[in-house]
Amino acid sequence: MDTLINMVDYIPIETMEKDLQETIQLLAIFQLADWKGVKVLDGMIVENRLSELRQIKSKIEEQLRFRN
Numbered sequence: 624m625d626t627l628i629n630m631v632d633y634i635p636i637e638t639m640e641k642d643l644q645e646t647i648q649l650l651a652i653f654q655l656a657d658w659k660g661v662k663v664l665d666g667m668i669v670e671n672r673l674s675e676l677r678q679i680k681s682k683i684e685e686q687l688r689f690r691n
Contacts, residue, residue, distance in 0.1 A: 636690055643683045650676040 634642065653673050656664045663669065 634686075636687065639683050639687055643680065643687065646676055646680045646683065650680060 650673070653664065653669055653676060657669050657673060661669055664672070
């Protein structure tokens with residue numbers, strides 16, 4: 624996962640904007656699952672996936688602010 628987060632530095636802005644929207648959508652799904660008390664969703668531990676998605680979202684937002 625760390626490799627994926629670090630790769631954000633090399634992604635074009637247009638792709639990052641699209642990825643940010645997709646990450647936000649996934650984050651919403653996993654947040655809803657967590658709120659409903661679901662522990663595993665699509666073979667992934669919800670709590671762990673939420674943490675990863677938040678890190679990815681933060682990194683993309685940071686890069687978009689830096690590049691704009």
